[in-house]
Amino acid sequence: MPDGGNMKTTQMTMIQALRSAMDVMLERDNNVVLFGQDVGYFGGVFRCTEGLQKKYGKSRVFDSPISEGGIIGAAVGMGAYGLRPVVEIQFADYVYPGIDQIVSEAARLRFRSVNDFTCPMTMRMPCGGGIYGGQTHSQSPEAMFTQVCGIRTVMPSNPYDAKGLLIACIENDDPVIFLEPKRLYNGPFDGHHDKPVVPWSKHPKGEVPEGYYTVPLESAAIVRPGSEVTVIAYGTMVYVSQAAAEESGVDAEIIDLRSIWPLDLDTLVESVKKTGRCVIVHEATRTSGFGAELMALVQENCFYHLEAPIERVTGWDTPYPHAQEWDYFPVPARVATALKKTLQG
Amino acid sequence: MTAASPAREPLRLHVPEPTGRPGCETDFSYLHLSAAGSKRKPPINEVPAKTIDLAFALIRVLDDTGQAVGPWDPKVDAAFLKRGMRAMLKTRAFDARMLVAQRQKKTSFYMQCLGEEAIATAHWMALTPGDMCFPTYRQQGLLLANDEVPMVEMMCQLFSNRRDPMKGRQLPVMYSYKKHGFFSVSGNLATQVIQAVGWAMASAIKNDTKVASAWIGDGATAESDFHTALTFAHVYRAPVIINVVNNQWAISTFQAIAGGEGTTFAARGVGCGIASLRVDGNDFLAVYAASKWALERARSNHGPTLIEWVTYRAGAHSTSDDPTKYRPDNDAARFPLGDPVARLKQHMVALGIWSDAEHEALKKQVEGEVAAAQKEAESHGTLADGHVHPASEMFEDVYKDMPAHLKRQRAELGIG
Ligand SMILES: Cc1ncc(C[n+]2csc(CCOP(=O)(O)OP(=O)(O)O)c2C)c(N)n1
């Protein structure tokens, strides 16, 4: 079944939805194994794997030493054996010791062995800011991964997509980087940090089917139809962009990429051709950020439909600061300014 | 190849477990303790492979009655012991107040070193000015043992306020104090260990006398940077001490998940050709004596030492952690090496140089100093009241001279 259909649904946070996805896949496929720092007995520092070791045993769900290179390298070996490892990197900011195993090994094993060996594996990692985490608990390194040929990079923005996409990633035969915007774990967040937190139970996308379903990869979602300008975003920036559209009164069409790379180009192109304007929003630093690639794609595919220069709103080209978090984080006001600017252009 | 033999049990995965969990008391016999005073003290030029006995034993000076015994007794005077006690009590008082400040949202985050105070403080007392520590987030004792480091400034860092020397850029506890021999703390585990080796190599290249002291937790020794550090330290006989603080836990994972089952972290060093000691980290005198030995060895061109400090993380990993979820509640109280403050106190009382009254008076005194420092630090603001460094600060120091693109971005944020 490609989607939830008329299956029984429950209110879930993003954490519960991710746990449910792993639960479903551990149940369906005994080649699925989970491991990472603190994921076994404790159930992960964000509690995403809570209860799964108890349910599936220590050979399927277990704690690993603190070694990201070890975790990812071991997953490559397990994938080559025929398992489908799902590993957790505690924070995306800590993936760097595992980069060689991702770039030189996981990403190219299929190509270099001409399909002799492959490593279907999913590397989950919380990303993004908004929690006063400072420079080592706030980064958005997606662009680094999109440059690596042979891996997929995915980022959900709500519990429904999180579960459906994670199942699709676990079933996918390529290595996948699965980025989880940690500020969205317990509720949508529109960038107004001084407002009370809205729980997922108050959001339609917090309604999640209990069983198996998938959200297809390489498919973007139009989360707000509009006519004046296309906003391309993903993760937390989907909500920031929605707030910016409401607050500025600009009739923006907001697209949630969901699969960052490979992506759903058709949806983007169709939208920009319709609106003639485009604003790209991401939390990551600007230079060589994924926005640069998106601008190039829009320009290559929609140039004769564009009525204004493409705008991008991003994190600044600095390490992620702690006390100045809300000056760094792209807030709705900054997105609103870009929306208005592109309408004037 | 040979055909597989038919009747064999299937393979199974071994995943280590601690002996204790919530509701089930820990059996600490896995620690393999040695009696105080029972282990030899080798000459400082000992051949690394010959330290193998000490890598599997436990060097201790203070016995259960508070007597200092055996060849590792550093034989320090009363004034020294009182300074040591003050450093530990000050560290404990500082941690206690900052935990409360975190609950009051004056700081976003805190990490205490409860139960581990002897290690950093006694080690600091063994160092020489000019030596450089490459700490983790749990070595505040290296700063608090040093009365030249103003507590007010440390607290301003924790409060991320206008006087924060890190200008609000860093998470609380990520201090940097070059002039006090304290390298900038990184959030990324283990990176500092190989850097310490490089710093020590530089000291050797420049024919200097300085020694580096690297710090890492039991859990983080699984990172490759630790193993790389051992190799470099051995190859170049670098004047470095590699301190592994084995406090039994890495967040929720027991030290066996880091590879401590059936072996020791000190044994890693011997395997790499590095002199290695396993030492009672809750024994102030043993910490001081072993640190002195390793520093003397390094400074005399005999190369690196790895020291595993056996201790217990008595508190939560950080203010974001709840250890009752994964380990028995009474673990710290049952830990066989006791509490470092209580053990040094017992020794000082036994020597006749200390009393309950003096102990309480010193506790009050350092608590007063900490409270006064907090009052002053808070007068400069906290993260909660928004008295933080301005947004323009985040564009500074990315490069030595700000490139044009950062000036443009700063202007885009509305700052000139
Ligand atoms: C590269 C990296 N991976 C993961 C983390 C997350 N993390 C922070 S502290 C910690 C546990 C470290 O335990 P240990 O080394 O034993 O030190 P302790 O906290 O006990 O002092 C983990 C997993 C990190 N900071 N850096």
Ligand SMILES: [Mg+2]
């Ligand atoms: Mg530890």
